[in-house]
Amino acid sequence: MSGRLIHTGQVVLDLVMRVPGLPVSGGDLMASSTALLPGGGFNVMAAAARAGADVLYAGLHGGGFGELARAAMAVEGITLAHAPSAEGDTGIVVALLEDDGERTFITGTDAGGRMPPGLLDAVTPANRDVVYLTGYSLLDGSNAKVFLEWLPRTAGATVLFDPGPLVGEIPTDRLTAVLAYVDIVSCSTREAKILETADVEVLIVREGPTGCRVVHGGHSVTVPGFPVAAVDTNGAGDAHCGVLAAELLAGTGLLEAVRRANGAAAIAVTRQGPATSPTRAELDAFLG
Known part of the structure; x- marks a missing residue:
């Protein structure tokens, strides 16, 4: 692979709780299991x-929970661009996982959601890099300003944008300004409806086990998925985006990159936990 994935989002710790259903307001539920695991951008x-x-x-x-996140990134061979922030702890996401594999999040980004001016000045993408941007980074106005000042420096790199489930809360003018620098949008069906008027070069709509719809050059193509028995859908979209980025860095064509990302997401949902994407060898074996 000739470039890097530059991830500009938030690494958090997922407090994953398996529950029989979602609690009613003012109520309580007993979780059958709990785990604290690196998640989000990780x-x-x-x-x-x-x-x-x-x-x-x-x-x-x-600090604090950040030690767990940094240890996990070290195991995966991920390079850190910055030293730990003194402004707060690494964020926590409460992930409620139901028996059918569906998940519901409550997100607190903490230090990861407050990027100071100039933080990205030392990060200069090269022509063969893929820059990953998440909608969570655009919810705060000062954060968005940091990115809008930095994104012009990504010219030549491929900017991959995952808007996330809170995309409807991003002010329209802010979202439009950022999309001007985006090459590929990868999102869920619900998020695609919110973005339906957006003008982007490539739109990838993740539709679960049925696969993905890829809209490019005025044409829409469905790339079939791989139906499996899902046990945990937490992190499936992340697995898809991560493998898609890796395949683009490897020079794989867009539709084949999406097919391999579909396979990675299928494997991920058969495993418990948020960061369950396969290795390249496991994916090759799965795809036959």
């Missing part, structure tokens, strides 16, 4: 690294 980077990509984490990471 899922994407781990997926890309396991698929053979060089990965640079350009986001923030705090």
Whole structure:
């Protein structure tokens, strides 16, 4: 692979709780299991690294829980662009996992959601790099300003944008300004409806086990998925984005890159945990 994945989002710790259903307001539920695991941006980077990509984490990471996140990134061979932030802890996401594999999140980004001006000045993407941007980074106005000042420096790199489930809360003018620098949008069906008027070069709509719809050059192509028995959908979209980025870095054509990303997401949902993307060898074996 000739470039790097530069991830600009937030690494968090996922407090994963398996529950029989979602609690009613003012109620309580007993979780059958709990686990504290690295998640958020870590899922994407781990997926890309396991698929053979060089990965640079350009986001923030705090103290406390940040030690767990940094240890996990070290295991995956992920390079850190910055020292730990003194402004707060690494964020926590409460992930409620139901018996059918569906998940519901409550997100607190903490230090990762507060990027100071100039943080990205030392990060200069090269022509063969893939820059990953998440909608979570655009929810805060000062954060978005940091990215809008930096994104012009990504010219020549491929900017991959995953808007995330809170995309509807990003002010339209802010989202439009950022999309001007985006090459590929990868999102869920629900998120695609919110973005339906957006003008992007490539739109990848992740539709679960049925696969993905790829819209490019005025044409829409469905890349079939791989139906499996899902046990945990937490991190499936992250696995898809990470492997997609790795394949683009490897020079794989767009539709084949999406097919391999579909396979990685299928494997991921058969495993418990948020960062369950396969290695490149496991994916090759799965695809036959």
